Structure formats: structure tokens, C-alpha cells
Amino acid sequence: MKQFYDLPKSLDSEIKEYENLVNDYLAGTIPAVKLKAFRVPFGVYEQRENETYMCRVRLPCGAITPEQLIGVARIAEKYSDRPLHFTTRQEVQVHHVKLKDTVAIIKELKALGLATRGGGGNTVRNIIGDGSSLIEPFVRALTTRLIAEKDSWNLPRKLKIAFSGDSSDKGLATVNDLGFIYKKQSGQIGFTVYIAGGLGANPRLAKKLYDFAPANEVYNISRAVKQLFDKYGNRKNKHVARLRFLFESLGAKEFTKRLDSELKEVRQQQYPVLEIKADQAKTEELTEYYLFLGDIEPREVIKLAEKLKPYGDDVLRANFNQNLVIRNVPAKALSARKVSRFFGQAVACTGAATCRLGICLSRELLKAIKEEVKDSDLDLNLKISGCPNSCGQHHLADIGFYGVIKRFNDRLVPCYQLMMGGVVGEGKSRLAEKFGVLPAKAIPNFLVELLAIYPAKREAVISLVDKYSQVPEFTQAPGFYYDWGSTQLFSLADKTEGECSAGMYDLINWDFTNIEQAIANNEPDQVVLSASRALLVTKGLEPKSAAEAVVLFKQHFIGQHLDSSFASTVDKYLNREKITLQEAKELASAVKKLYDSMDNSLKFPEIEKEVKQGSPDTKTVGSQASREFRDFRGIVCPMNFVKTKLVLETMNVNDQLEILLDDGEPINNVPASVRAEGHEIIKREKIDNYWRVVMEKH
Amino acid sequence: MSLTEDQIERYSRHIILQQVGGKGQENILAGKVLIIGAGGLGSPVAMYLAAAGVGTIGIVDFDKVDLTNLQRQIIHFTKDLGREKVLSAKEKMEAINPDVKVITHQLWLSSANIKELIKDYDFIIDGTDNFPVKFLINDACVMEKKPFSHGGILRFQGQTFTHLPGQACYRCLFKEPPPKDAVPTCSQAGILGAVAGMLGTIQAAEALKFLVGAGELLTNRLLSFDALTMDYRSLKFKRNKNCPVCGDNPSINKLIDYEQAVCSL
Numbered sequence: 001m002k003q004f005y006d007l008p009k010s011l012d013s014e015i016k017e018y019e020n021l022v023n024d025y026l027a028g029t030i031p032a033v034k035l036k037a038f039r040v041p042f043g044v045y046e047q048r049e050n051e052t053y054m055c056r057v058r059l060p061c062g063a064i065t066p067e068q069l070i071g072v073a074r075i076a077e078k079y080s081d082r083p084l085h086f087t088t089r090q091e092v093q094v095h096h097v098k099l100k101d102t103v104a105i106i107k108e109l110k111a112l113g114l115a116t117r118g119g120g121g122n123t124v125r126n127i128i129g130d131g132s133s134l135i136e137p138f139v140r141a142l143t144t145r146l147i148a149e150k151d152s153w154n155l156p157r158k159l160k161i162a163f164s165g166d167s168s169d170k171g172l173a174t175v176n177d178l179g180f181i182y183k184k185q186s187g188q189i190g191f192t193v194y195i196a197g198g199l200g201a202n203p204r205l206a207k208k209l210y211d212f213a214p215a216n217e218v219y220n221i222s223r224a225v226k227q228l229f230d231k232y233g234n235r236k237n238k239h240v241a242r243l244r245f246l247f248e249s250l251g252a253k254e255f256t257k258r259l260d261s262e263l264k265e266v267r268q269q270q271y272p273v274l275e276i277k278a279d280q281a282k283t284e285e286l287t288e289y290y291l292f293l294g295d296i297e298p299r300e301v302i303k304l305a306e307k308l309k310p311y312g313d314d315v316l317r318a319n320f321n322q323n324l325v326i327r328n329v330p331a332k333a334l335s336a337r338k339v340s341r342f343f344g345q346a347v348a349c350t351g352a353a354t355c356r357l358g359i360c361l362s363r364e365l366l367k368a369i370k371e372e373v374k375d376s377d378l379d380l381n382l383k384i385s386g387c388p389n390s391c392g393q394h395h396l397a398d399i400g401f402y403g404v405i406k407r408f409n410d411r412l413v414p415c416y417q418l419m420m421g422g423v424v425g426e427g428k429s430r431l432a433e434k435f436g437v438l439p440a441k442a443i444p445n446f447l448v449e450l451l452a453i454y455p456a457k458r459e460a461v462i463s464l465v466d467k468y469s470q471v472p473e474f475t476q477a478p479g480f481y482y483d484w485g486s487t488q489l490f491s492l493a494d495k496t497e498g499e500c501s502a503g504m505y506d507l508i509n510w511d512f513t514n515i516e517q518a519i520a521n522n523e524p525d526q527v528v529l530s531a532s533r534a535l536l537v538t539k540g541l542e543p544k545s546a547a548e549a550v551v552l553f554k555q556h557f558i559g560q561h562l563d564s565s566f567a568s569t570v571d572k573y574l575n576r577e578k579i580t581l582q583e584a585k586e587l588a589s590a591v592k593k594l595y596d597s598m599d600n601s602l603k604f605p606e607i608e609k610e611v612k613q614g615s616p617d618t619k620t621v622g623s624q625a626s627r628e629f630r631d632f633r634g635i636v637c638p639m640n641f642v643k644t645k646l647v648l649e650t651m652n653v654n655d656q657l658e659i660l661l662d663d664g665e666p667i668n669n670v671p672a673s674v675r676a677e678g679h680e681i682i683k684r685e686k687i688d689n690y691w692r693v694v695m696e697k698h
Numbered sequence: 699m700s701l702t703e704d705q706i707e708r709y710s711r712h713i714i715l716q717q718v719g720g721k722g723q724e725n726i727l728a729g730k731v732l733i734i735g736a737g738g739l740g741s742p743v744a745m746y747l748a749a750a751g752v753g754t755i756g757i758v759d760f761d762k763v764d765l766t767n768l769q770r771q772i773i774h775f776t777k778d779l780g781r782e783k784v785l786s787a788k789e790k791m792e793a794i795n796p797d798v799k800v801i802t803h804q805l806w807l808s809s810a811n812i813k814e815l816i817k818d819y820d821f822i823i824d825g826t827d828n829f830p831v832k833f834l835i836n837d838a839c840v841m842e843k844k845p846f847s848h849g850g851i852l853r854f855q856g857q858t859f860t861h862l863p864g865q866a867c868y869r870c871l872f873k874e875p876p877p878k879d880a881v882p883t884c885s886q887a888g889i890l891g892a893v894a895g896m897l898g899t900i901q902a903a904e905a906l907k908f909l910v911g912a913g914e915l916l917t918n919r920l921l922s923f924d925a926l927t928m929d930y931r932s933l934k935f936k937r938n939k940n941c942p943v944c945g946d947n948p949s950i951n952k953l954i955d956y957e958q959a960v961c962s963l
């Protein structure tokens with residue numbers, strides 16, 4: 001069976017190792033993290049719904065034979081009840097499968113000549129290309145070579161490589177970690193080489209590394225870049241680990257110097273040059289087969305692939321728009337698709353429905369847009385990401401969106417940042433610019449108006465954004481506080497505090513912006529409120545009111561990460577006493593400093609406790625009974641009671657403790673247990689889906 | 699001392715108990731208990747005290763693990779045959795709970811070393827089964843004012859009481875060891891393995907109650923049971939004014955090494 005890359009010899013033993021880990025995990029003898037460390041680089045991701053997984057299949061340049069595609073579709077039919085998904089990185093994914101089945105899936109893929117290895121994690125990812133037959137042989141040969149090398153699997157961060165056949169750079173070489181653009185110079189074949197670009201939450205355009213490198217250097221350069229990255233990349237802080245950050249931290253000169261010395265070393269090793277099996281260059285007819293959201297039912301894909309079989313092995317590509325491209329098959333042999341150009345080209349990442357880092361339900365937004373806009377044949381790229389990580393490539397969009405959280409009227413609202421004007425092309429690549437934030441619910445109507453005046457002047461867009469950016473009070477239009485396709489109030493509750501939950505940073509920065517504004521307006525109360533609220537998300541705390549924010553802040557930060565002397569400032573806020581701007585500013589700058597010292601697992605340094613618990617100082621402050629607050633939501637029985645009890649033990653008789661508890665078992669059990677120990681329950685009240693309980697120590 | 703998140707979780711079922719709570723658990727973690735004998739009684743005591751988080755546990759035994767031990771000395775495994783009992787015990791205790799510091803004392807107890815040994819501990823467990831050592835432990839603890847738990851087992855029976863300074867001691871009940879060979883040792887008489895567990899866990903519970911300061915200890919009471927009938931009896935006794943060691947005019951002022959009939963349960 002024809003295949004577009006060779007599987008590494010080690011794959012068998014790696015699959016065996018993966019299988020053992022899966023079995024051990026399922027038998028409960030190893031922790032999840034141990035499996036995860038192997039699973040993710042193996043291209044098996046956990047989806048948002050616990051214990052459901054997806055397998056990402058490597059397709060260099062998106063190339064797959066009809067026969068392989070039929071095989072993948074049959075796998076999806078067997079193990080999944082979801083459509084196949086084609087990604088913006090030219091891969092195909094089997095979604096919603098059981099962990100147990102991922103082993104069988106990987107084995108069956110292997111029989112088809114396909115691998116998931118390197119689909120995720122800090123690895124050399126799927127190498128992408130624009131479909132030109134000039135570059136594809138290089139992509140295949142480089143893939144075959146790199147995936148056989150052990151050091152491709154444990155890099156400081158992922159390494160993304162891209163190829164383009166010409167300077168229009170349809171292969172995105174100028175926005176990847178390492179990019180090659182085909183170039184012929186005095187009869188010699190070679191490439192212009194770009195380095196250290198990339199999308200993501202901190203995107204960069206790539207820099208030109210070599211104006212011309214001969215074709216026989218492609219492997220050496222790739223190897224040298226990999227070695228350099230491996231040696232010097234930042235393994236400690238994932239946020240600044242991509243190659244572009246190494247480039248920036250070293251500076252262009254030092255980076256090139258070190259790369260040159262790696263390259264020299266690589267050349268000395270005299271690795272064999274890539275074996276290039278040139279294509280018979282004949283890509284005459286190209287038909288884009290539009291998929292809405294990159295999804296296609298296995299049944300449909302099998303029908304299509306059967307139809308393509310007679311035309312040969314090399315007739316299919318997946319492209320960046322999550323579509324299929326059919327080549328060298330007369331268009332009339334294909335039945336027309338119902339998806340229009342605008343929506344076929346439109347891209348949405350998987351979003352919060354399945355991705356653990358997601359903020360908004362990006363696919364649901366695209367569906368909602370389709371409802372409103374209906375069909376359009378505009379040749380526009382609409383690209384939507386569920387969070388700033390830009391899996392939907394919104395920086396490259398004519399009109400792009402990425403999910404953010406905003407707070408209105410003390411509640412969280414799902415919103416999107418509008419990005420416009422992304423351009424790709426050698427020497428003219430430009431990342432899309434921010435044009436303002438819109439509530440998710442306003443976007444379809446906003447787009448109807450925008451498309452009507454497209455291409456629009458900047459001012460027109462801005463005034464349109466103004467018009468749609470308002471969020472009404474919760475009581476007037478509660479719908480704004482729900483995401484598209486969701487019946488739950490928008491919340492951060494089950495977002496993983498993962499390394500990429502950049503939405504969190506957005507929210508934090510928003511509070512710091514508020515602080516500056518409040519200082520400028522001489523509003524010390526607002527400064528204290530925003531300073532208190534800014535970092536609560538890092539601990540998964542979601543205050544429902546301004547006062548709760550300040551109470552939670554006092555509870556979780558003051559005395560733990562911030563000096564206890566700040567307690568008097570927040571107490572003034574709570575007691576509605578006058579706060580001077582000076583003391584508000586001091587609090588704000590302490591919070592900012594703390595934020596700067598946050599590590600990449602969102603933890604803060606603890607301060608030395610000057611006053612030990614239980615010493616007279618803390619116990620006899622004033623003669624009044626004191627009051628403590630704890631949020632025990634999300635803590636199951638009986639740990640919630642255990643923690644309640646431990647707090648009560650540190651308190652004096654007649655002191656009050658206020659706790660938050662989940663509905664169900666916790667509210668049924670904890671107050672009763674507290675009472676059984678002789679304390680008094682003063683108040684129980686239900687707020688949304690949780691409870692507030694106040695008790696007095698006896 | 700304040701509990702870590704891990705500790706709160708590990709000891710949650712203690713903390714929930716009204717009589718224990720966070721403070722009681724902290725006392726346990728700060729506690730130091732010496733277990734004399736890593737045999738039938740010492741095994742369950744060591745395991746439960748380790749699991750409970752007793753901060754420092756000393757364990758005394760000179761012997762090595764042999765095959766006849768394994769029927770009841772559950773802290774030792776088949777793979778430990780021939781190994782020093784204290785080392786075998788230490789390994790298991792640390793595996794149960796890394797919070798615990800285990801100090802091993804591989805030695806024969808005698809009048810020469812016992813006082814020095816018990817000095818640093820809050821509570822002593824007598825897990826031996828020979829009379830000379832039981833008297834030695836009793837006398838030393840009385841003289842050094844150390845609380846201890848007495849334990850004895852034979853065939854299907856067990857007996858135990860707890861001594862606190864100023865309360866009745868073992869000699870208040872029995873003046874001196876029975877003549878050598880008058881009482882069968884376990885190697886001659888046999889012992890149902892589970893009986894060692896029944897008694898050892900009572901001793902462990904006494905030690906924990908002592909550290910937490912909860913409930914009533916088995917002071918001035920001899921608890922005895924017969925596993926054949928499962929009858930438990932608690933016999934009251936008082937400090938004896940004429941007790942040769944804890945009485946008003948004690949006649950024993952020096953520790954005595956009685957002749958030993960060797961057996962370790």
C-alpha cells in the first residue's frame with residue numbers, strides 16, 4: 001500500500017510501551033500524569049469530557065491516499081460516534097474514543113502506514129506544506145527522517161516546520177518555528193529559510209535566516225535547529241519556551257552564532273542527504289472540497305474516497321482551512337457539496353466543547369454565525385479560536401476571533417476579541433490586529449452588518465464594534481451571560497488551570513488595566529477592588545460580588561502571599577471606611593509584584609508568617625468576635641467537614657465562620673456534623689447552585 | 699505545627715473524630731512511642747501507630763525473622779526470613795507512612811540499657827512475652843515515671859493494662875516472675891496468630907488515646923479475654939501500698955535481670 005512517509009522502526013516497541021502504560025493506568029497501578037507524559041507526545045489527547053480521547057494522525061502536507069482515508073474512516077466508525085475531523089495543521093483526528101481503544105486504533109493506523117506519534121506534546125509536529133509538488137518530496141523525506149530520531153520527542157516545546165512552493169507562502173513558512181520557501185538560484189534548487197515564527201498567544205512573524213540554502217542542506221538545517229532548541233530552550237517556563245522566545249532571549253546575533261556552530265557540527269557528522277523522490281509534477285486540477293468545521297462523517301468520506309480510487313493514490317490533501325483538496329480528478333466527477341465557500345473556508349478550533357484550555361465554544365459560534373449569515377460566496381477567511389492560543393489561526397484571518405472572558409456587572413461574559421487584516425506572503429506577512437472585544441452573543445448580527453459593508457474602512461469597523469460591544473444587565477438580557485450552545489451560566493469553573501489557559505491572563509490583565517484607570521480617576525475603592533480580584537482566578541475563586549472578592553482576597557492572599565499589614569486596607573473597604581489613594585496604590589503595587597513572581601503553575605511564593613496561629617496576637621485582636629471565610633465548594637465529603645473543623649479549631653468561642661458548600665451531599669452533611677460537635681449554625685442560604693453557611697464556634 | 703494538605707487528607711478520618719480533631723492529630727504527629735518487641739504484639743502495634751502518624755517510633759528487638767514467626771508476626775514477610783526484625787519492621791512502617799521517623803534498636807534489653815532507652819519516649823509498649831523482661835520494663839517505667847502498656851498472650855488468651863505514673867503497676871498484681879519453667883512459653887504452648895492481633899491493636903489504641911488525651915485508659919484495670927469463648931473481662935485492681943516497686947516504701951531500688959526463658963512472640 002502506498003504511503004507518504006515511512007514509519008520508524010521503533011514504533012512497534014513504542015506502541016507496546018504505550019499499551020503497557022494504558023493497561024497499568026486502567027488497572028490503577030500508575031497515576032494519570034505518568035500515562036499523560038507518554039500519551040500526549042503520542043498524539044492522544046484527553047478531551048474536555050473526562051476519559052474521552054482523540055487521536056491525531058500525522059499527514060505531512062495533508063497527504064493521504066484514498067485507501068488510507070477509507071481505513072481511517074472505518075476506524076472512526078468502529079471506535080467513535082463522531083465525524084472525522086480535519087485540522088488546520090493538515091492532520092486528521094478521530095474524536096471521542098475510549099482510552100482502552102486508543103491502543104487498537106494506533107495499531108490499526110500503523111497497518112495503514114500512519115502514525116499519531118508527535119501529534120502533540122513537545123515534539124516535532126506534523127510538517128505542513130502548501131501542496132506544491134516542488135516541496136512535497138522534501139516534506140515527506142524530512143518527516144521520515146525526523147520521526148525516526150529519538151530526540152524529536154522530548155524538546156523544550158513543540159517544533160513546527162512548514163514548507164511553501166513559492167513566495168506567496170501559502171504553506172505558512174513565515175509563521176512557523178522553521179519555514180522553507182522553495183527558490184531556484186542560478187539553476188540550483190534550494191530554499192529561503194525562515195526561523196522563530198509562530199502563532200499562539202504571543203505570535204511572531206518568522207525572521208529570514210538564510211536567503212538561499214541549497215536543497216541538500218534541508219536536513220542539516222532542521223537537525224541543527226532541533227539540536228539548538230533542545231540544548232538552549234527554556235524547559236522551566238512553558239509560556240516562553242517556543243523557539244521564538246529563545247530567539248528573542250538570545251538576540252538575533254547570538255542565536256545565529258549558536259545555530260551556525262550547531263550546523264557546523266551537524267555537517268561534520270555527514271548525515272546522508274534526504275532521499276528525494278520527485279513527484280511527476282502534474283497538479284492540474286484542484287478542487288477544494290469544503291467541510292463545515294472540518295468535520296465529515298465516515299460514511300461520506302468513504303463514498304468520496306471510493307470515487308477517487310480510480311484516479312490513483314496521490315489525489316487527496318487536507319488543507320489549512322480544514323477542508324480537503326482533490327487533485328487531478330475532473331471536477332465534474334465529484335458531486336457538489338452543500339457548503340458554501342465562505343463557510344467552507346471558515347475555521348473554528350475545537351474550542352471549549354472538547355479542549356480543556358478553551359474559554360468559548362468556538363464551533364458553536366461559527367454555527368450561530370451560519371444561522372444568521374446564511375450563505376455567502378465572499379472569498380474571505382473567517383477564523384475563530386476558543387482562546388488566545390490561536391489553534392484556529394485567527395492571526396492569519398481576514399476576520400478572526402478568539403475567546404476571552406470579560407466581566408460586566410460583576411458577572412462573567414463570554415466574549416471574543418475581533419482580529420482583522422491578517423496577511424501571509426513572503427515579505428508581506430502581517431498578523432491580524434485587534435479591533436476590540438465583542439460579546440459572543442452579538443457577533444452573528446455584527447457580522448451580518450460587517451459583511452454588508454466589506455471591505456470596510458477601519459473607522460467603519462470601529463464604530464460597528466462600538467455599537468455591538470454593549471452588554472445589558474443580567475436581568476434584562478441574561479442570554480449574554482451564556483455562551484453559544486450552552487445552557488449553563490458562563491463560568492471558569494471547569495477550566496483547567498493548565499499552562500495554556502491564557503484566558504486567565506487576559507482576565508488578570510483586565511483588572512490591572514482597571515487599577516490604572518481607577519488610580520487616574522482617584523477612586524481608591526475601585527483600586528482596592530480590582531487589586532483584590534485580580535489574582536483570585538489563579539486559585540479557581542470566582543467571587544459573585546465585589547465584597548466577596550475582597551473577602552476571598554483577604555482570606556487567600558493576605559498573610560499568605562502578602563504582608564498582613566494590608567488587612568487594614570481591605571477591612572476599610574469592607575467597613576466602607578475611607579481609603580486613601582496612597583494606601584490603595586500600595587496594595588495594588590504589592591499585588592502586581594506578587595503577580596510578577598507567580599510561577600508557571602500559577603503558584604505564588606509564601607511569606608514568612610511573623611505571627612504564629614494561636615499566639616495571643618491573633619487571638620485577642622479587639623474584644624469583638626472575629627469572622628473567617630472559606631470557600632469549600634468543589635471539596636467532597638467528608639474533606640469539606642474536615643477542613644471546616646480545622647478552621648473552627650483555630651478560632652475562639654463565639655467567633656463566626658462563613659463557608660461556601662456545594663449543593664447535595666455537602667449541604668446535607670456538613671452543617672449537621674458541625675452541629676453534632678456542639679457548634680451553632682446561624683445561617684444557611686442557597687446562592688445559585690451552592691450554599692452559604694454561617695456558624696458560630698461554641 | 700500545622701497540618702499540610704496531604705496530612706489533612708491522610709488523617710481526615712482521625713480529624714473527623716470529635717475527640718481527636720486537628721489538635722489531637724498534631725499531638726499524634728508529635729508523639730514518640732517505643733515498641734519493645736517486633737513480634738506478634740509489636741507487629742500490629744507498629745503498623746497501626748505508623749499508619750496513625752505517630753511522629754517517632756522506636757522499635758526494639760534483637761532477633762532475626764524465622765519461619766515460625768510468620769504465622770502471627772504480620773509485619774514480616776516471607777522475603778524477610780533471616781533479616782533483622784527491626785529492619786524488616788522499619789521498612790514496612792516507612793512504606794505505610796513516610797511521615798513517621800522509625801528508630802531501630804537491635805539489642806537485648808537489660809538493666810544496663812533500658813533506662814537510657816526509654817528516656818526519650820512518651821509511651822512504651824511492652825510487646826514481649828517473657829516474664830523477666832516484663833518485670834524489667836515495669837520497674838524501669840515506674841522508676842522513670844513513664845507510661846506503658848502491658849500485654850501478654852498465650853494460646854487463645856490475652857491480657858493487658860496501662861500504667862500511668864502514680865497508678866497501679868505490674869508488680870502491684872504479681873510480686874515477682876513465676877519460677878523459670880513454671881509457665882509455658884508460646885513456643886511450648888502455642889498461640890493463635892489472630893489473638894496477637896487482637897491484643898496488639900488494643901495496645902495501639904491505648905497509645906493513641908494517651909497521645910490524644912481522649913477517653914479512659916486501662917489504668918487500674920486488667921482487661922482479659924478468651925478468644926475461644928470471646929468473653930472479655932475487666933478486672934479492677936488498685937495501686938498496692940506495699941508494692942515492692944511503686945509502693946510507699948519500695949524495696950526494689952535497682953533494676954533486676956531475672957533469668958530468661960527465651961521466647962519472642
Ligand code: HEM
Pocket residue numbers: 045046047086087088089160199200201294322348349350354355356357389390391392393499500
Ligand atoms: C499550549 C497550548 C496550545 C497552543 C499554544 C496551541 C497552539 C496552536 C496553534 C497556533 C495552532 C494552529 C496551527 C499551526 O500552528 O499551524 C494549533 C492547532 C491546533 N491545536 Fe493547539 N495549541 C495549544 C493547545 C491545544 C490543545 C490543548 C488542543 C486540544 C485538546 C489543541 C488542539 C489543536 C487543534 C485541533 C489544532 C488544529 C486546528 C483544527 O483544525 O482544529 N491545541 N494549536
Ligand code: SF4
Pocket residue numbers: 349350351352355356357358359360362385386387388389390391392500
Ligand atoms: S485555541 Fe484555545 S480553545 Fe481552541 S483548541 Fe486551541 S487551546 Fe483549545
Ligand SMILES: [Zn+2]
Pocket residue numbers: 866867868869870871937938941942943944945
Ligand atoms: Zn506497683
